[in-house]
Amino acid sequence: MPAENTPAGNLDDDDYPAYTMGRAADMLGTTPAFLRAIGEAKLITPLRSEGGHRRYSRYQLRIAARARELVDQGTPVEAACRIIILEDQLEEALRLNETMRHGPGGGGGNDGGH
Incomplete structure (x- = not known):
């Protein structure tokens, strides 16, 4: 049986839903209400x-x-969620731009030496 199909294999999976709301809030030093708020803002969907x-x-x-870091700096929850979504979109756009410029292997395409 492959490791990813075993309970121990799930420990290495970043997407495995391993944490309850209470445990997640404790780990983040926040409240369940904060987690609900960022869920309602569609930042994460547990x-x-x-x-x-x-x-x-x-x-x-x-x-x-x-999100908590931004909120702790005074950013409203909804705005913090939007900032994070935009940061993620920018990161993805930059990654795609780099892939298109250099090909899937990341090797140097013909960019004129720039």
């Missing part, structure tokens, strides 16, 4: 357990930590 409880992945917790 998966639901069979019982309907929210579950968060490590990837989602990193995004939530960035």
Whole structure:
């Protein structure tokens, strides 16, 4: 059986919804209400357990930590979520631009020596 299909294999999966809302809030030093607010702002969408409880992945917790950082600096929650979404879109656009410029291997295409 491949490691990713075992419970231990899920520990390495950044997208595995391993954390309850309470545990996620504790890890971030915030409240469940904050996690609900960034969910309502569509920044993250937690998966639901069979019982309907929210579950968060490590990837989602990193995004939530960035949102908390902005909120702690005085940015309203909705604006913090929008900033993070725009940052993510910019990062993706830059990555695509680089891929198109140099090809999928990242090697030097013909860019005229610039």
